[in-house]
Amino acid sequence: MILFADPKKEYLFFKNKINSDILKTLSKGVYTLGKITTNFEKNFSKYIGVKYCVSVNSGTDAIKISLLALGIGRGDEVITSSHTALATISAIIDTGATPVLLDINEKTYNLDESLIEKSISKKTKAIIPVHIYGQSCNMSAIKKIASQYSLKIIEDCSQAAGTTFNKKFVGSIGDIGCFSFYPTKNLAAFGDGGMISTSNKTFYNKAKAIRQYGWDQMKSPKSNLVGINSRLDEIQASILDFKLGYLDELIEKRIKIAKEFNDKIDPNFYILPFQNHHNKHTYHLYVIQTKNRDKLLNEFKNNKIFAGIHYKHLITKYKGYKKYLKVPFKIKNTENLYKNALSIPNHPFLKKNEIDKILKILDRFKNV
Ligand SMILES: Cc1ncc(COP(=O)(O)O)c(C=O)c1O
Structure with missing residues (x-):
């Protein structure tokens, strides 16, 4: 039997190391947001070439939390591709914003950047280019438009960990990058996982707080953010950190x-x-x-x-x-x-x- 993606084969290839890492993590007694997760966030930041990363529970949550951290919601519009996983769209709708779907380039299957300008309204707040199938969108064209109209760029890199545009890793080109670690992805967990990448400290702190109920570092009642629960667990983080090396x-x-x-x-x-x-x-x-x-x-x-x-x-x-x-x-x-x-x-x-x-x-x- 030949599958288009085969996560079990990947497990069997790395089996010994993964099994021992799982047991090691279990014996540590810290299962969420511990040292292993923080370490993985640091290593992933280094790999992508950004200052900060926030691990979350899925690619969908990465997009949703990014939008929330930018203050995007009801009454706002977000431009994206009509050819993406339903997840991209569900994340936008979940914040209350309206997804504006544009056609793709016939050859690359990525968002046709020539349609973006014509679709910008007073309500437009962000563009989500989706690097579909593992190939980057035309980020220089998209960045030019975004800066002209003061729009934020959230790259959907769910299918594109390790992909580059002009030698820069996707996820480091826009304001924010969102990754999925679903079991079939380039970098895959054996379960769900996701990551937000950015070099903007304010945004990083907000995304980190929203990941966990809106808490700031001190869990202070002064935090004015409302959040969700979207933590990556230590077991998946240990597997992902190890696999990042490969x-x-x-x-x-x-x-x-x-x-x-x-x-x-x-x-x-x-x-x-x-x-x-x-x-x-x-x-x-x-x-x-x-x-x-x-x-x-x-x-x-x-x-x-x-x-x-x-x-x-x-x-x-x-x-x-x-x-x-x-x-x-x-x-x-x-x-x-x-x-x-x-x-x-x-x-x-x-x-x-x-x-x-x-x-x-x-x-x-x-x-x-
Ligand atoms: C383009 C794209 N965006 C978002 C997602 C959502 O990722 P997840 O399944 O981790 O929520 C996926 C995953 O299938 C995807 O391919």
Whole structure:
């Protein structure tokens, strides 16, 4: 069986160290917000190239807490991509703000920055560029617009730990970065986890307080913030801190497989991922397009290969979400992608014979 992501294989690869770290952490007697978590926050800050990090319970919470810390809520608008995980949108709605969904660039699948200026209203407070599939958005263009209109940038880096734009890590380019450590991500927990990155001290202190009920460092009643509970636990932090040391190596494996796919999949039959020259694409997902996507998905399934669809349904189709969304323009590129996109397996633990099998099926499928 070949899966498009395989967290269990990652566990088995690191098993001995992870098992011993879990037992060590359990015997310490501190299970949330202890030294291990603080250490991981410091190490992640260093890796990304920011001054501060606040660990939280998920990528969704990272976005929500970032918005709350910026004072964004009811009556405000937040511009983002129409092609993202539902999580990005749920975090915005949860604060009371309105998500403004824009179409994507046809090639990179990232937010089309040429649409941003036309969508800015008096209510617009922030832009959330989502580095989809592991490739950075055009951050220099987005930063230019944000500074012109005094908007904050919250990068959704959930799929892009280790990704760079012009040699800078995503999460260090905007005002704030948000990461998910969901088990299939580039840097993955064995459970839920997330991180907020920033170099702004005021924002850091606010996000840290909101993470835990609104408490400041002294738990003083003078704190005027209302918060939630979104702590990363010490066990997940110990695993993540250890795996951070292997992040570059694991990303290189993803890139190597992606290169082989780029070289060997027929670009005359399939649309392959496009990489902008100023980007290091970490291929969190390797997404191809084909007109017969569902048939190909089935063909893979019949051969015990489980490809994925990211995503099956447009955000604008979700009944519960519809009334909260603002969609100022057509989202044609997003709609087209949703009909044809298929994430083929490309995790770091794929074996050569598995890669060959995937390639063989893709080749055979051209004549079906
Ligand atoms: C683009 C994007 N944003 C946000 C999230 C939310 O992360 P989490 O599942 O950790 O809440 C995800 C995770 O799937 C994601 O891919």
